[in-house]
Amino acid sequence: MSGGSRYVYGKNSVKALLDASPDKVFKIFLAEGLKPDKRVQSIHEMARDAKIPVQVVPRQKLDQMLRSQESAEAAARPEGHVSDEEESITHQGVVASVAPKTLLNxxxxxxxxxxxxxxxxxxxxxxxxxxxxxxxxxxxxxxxxxxxxxxxxxxxxxxxxxxxxxxxxxxxxxxxxxxxxxxxxxxxxxxxxxxxxxxxxxxxxxxxxxxxxxxxxxxxxxxxxxxxxxxxxxxxxxxxxxxxxxxxxxxxxxxxxxxxxxxxxxxxxx
Incomplete structure (x- = not known):
């Protein structure tokens, strides 16, 4: 997965990505029923300023997206290698779809x-x-x-x-x-x-x-x-x-x- 398109998840991670490289963010996904807080509000504002679409989806959709990423990364690891991140994913209802490179206008x-x-x-x-x-x-x-x-x-x-x-x-x-x-x-x-x-x-x-x-x-x-x-x-x-x-x-x-x-x-x- 290194260098390819991927999902970045979690309020802090997505906010940091929007701050550092907004031109690589294709879309923001938020879970239905997500309670607004300062970080979510900031993500909304940064996405709006960068003209990045925000889509609200069922929480299960976010779970499915990240499971597919986990599976792809596991398949790419050498046989017998165990990831350092074996605990369950906590996306906090926020996921960013990240392009493999800078997108053009x-x-x-x-x-x-x-x-x-x-x-x-x-x-x-x-x-x-x-x-x-x-x-x-x-x-x-x-x-x-x-x-x-x-x-x-x-x-x-x-x-x-x-x-x-x-x-x-x-x-x-x-x-x-x-x-x-x-x-x-x-x-x-x-x-x-x-x-x-x-x-x-x-x-x-x-x-x-x-x-x-x-x-x-x-x-x-x-x-x-x-x-x-x-x-x-x-x-x-x-x-x-x-x-x-x-x-x-x-x-x-x-x-x-x-x-x-x-x-x-x-x-x-x-």
Missing amino acids: LPALLKLCQSRKEQGQHPRLLMLDGVTDPRNFGAILRVADAAGIDGVIIPKQHSAGFGPAVTKTASGAEEIVNIAVVSNLNQAIQQAKDAGFWVAGAANDTGAVDYHRQDYQMPVLLIMGSEGKGLASLVKKNCDFLVKIPMHGTVDSLNVATATAVLLFEMVKR
Whole structure:
């Protein structure tokens, strides 16, 4: 787990993290029914000032998150090694999801892409709309790294966040891929268009073009939606064009990570 995404827990630990490295904190989770005190109030204020989302969840959810981290760390330890922290975890109703590295804002990511455009290249960006499963997110980051994508854009809300499941599935890609976090996907789409990107949405709509027939000889931002709902209606409306993967078997769709791999590598090949 060293160097990867993780959860930091406990009021004092989370408060110290917000004070020292707020740019690495993706989200704060608070337990339902948590009694407010000075430390909790301070965490709220620091998160607000740093524009870090705070989500209230059942206490059992926090227990589950930290158990998964414990399991991942135990599996990574050498055989026979016993951790110094064998006592039960006391998270005090406060957990922070910590990114593996400093996250970018969108202007910084677009600036990186501009240098590629000036060299006559076509930068590629990926945006995720509602991908909340950590294993899917980790697999997508691994695909993005393998395909040489310039960056991945994720929303502050309705995103998988960072944790041991992402770290394990990404296999190190989360440390390498540029990741930008935005508050509003539709505003981010417009910023990308203003920077010269064409926006492609993955959707199995009647008007969508088969992915292998689309021209990608331009800067492209590809948007992938959630498996359950796909792209949000306004996000889809703001796309310049839609692409689909024709299905010839009995299933009507692919896992979002698999579909992302198909589309990204087609974009790179072109």
